Amino acid sequence: MKVASIFALSLIGFCGFPSFASAEEAHTMIAPDDVKWGPAPKVLPAGAEAAVLFGDPTKEGLFALRLKAPAGYAVAPHTHPADEVVTVISGTTQLGMGETADRSAAKALPAGSFFALPPGTAHFVYFDEETVLQITTNGPWGLKYVNPADDPQKTQ
Template sequence: MTLSRSCRISPSALYGAVALGALLALSVTPVPAGEAHHTAITEDQVEWQPGPPTLPAGAQIAVLHGNPAEEGQFVFRLKFPAGYVIAPHRHLKEEHVTVVSGGFGMATGETYDRSTAPILPPGSFVRIPVGTAHFAWADEETVVQLNGIGPFGVEYVNPKDDPRTN
């Protein structure tokens, strides 16, 4: 037994499907010639270095993608020892922070006040808009990942808190 069924597509549905297909085709970003298909870094391959001079001593950094000091996208991780504090500061670019391990305290404001925010557990995400004063702390060893667009810089609310001037 053979079943046959007539299928008719309305012109508006057809135009919508064509438009969606064209949009998807245009939105695909080609991989530049000579660039690897993707990058994979396992936890044991993360290369920790002493933290940048914009942070108090004790932090460590591992750049996973790009260069935070140059134009373009970057991804890096910061490892903080227990008891670490970053005084109120701002950035000229938006900051995206994901807690990888430990617990991370982060709050907005020009005055350091831990009571204004809870400790964020692993998997938490924070978006800090351009120019927003904020501060951070870690009660235990903590790793966070920052994603952003460079060049990335730090401007402390109180210049006396800037480790580059001490």
């Protein structure tokens, strides 16, 4: 009888736990044709487009963002405050490591490629063709240029 009472109390306790997500937040599904593109964040050079797929890059918590870079686009050496997890959806990303944008040292990462960088890792990217990346990380998202003069917000 005691075992049954303990079991019943345990079930009542679990029923009292709050839900961790509302019905609206339980899942996210976006088909490729439903991605809503807009201007990329102002911390990036003009010309790229972005689409937030999940979460909010300006707030604490997980988010997923797609970035569409046109041919000829480049982001000068920079770092991020959190892990950056990136998948190349289409096109090719030229990824270079370090505080100097040495294109000869960059590695070509075609569609389907993946890279993950720990916080504070200096890197740069450029694109010879239109490329779409998916960035998954924890917000608030930030980007700090190695050379503050490269920050497009400083020239606007």
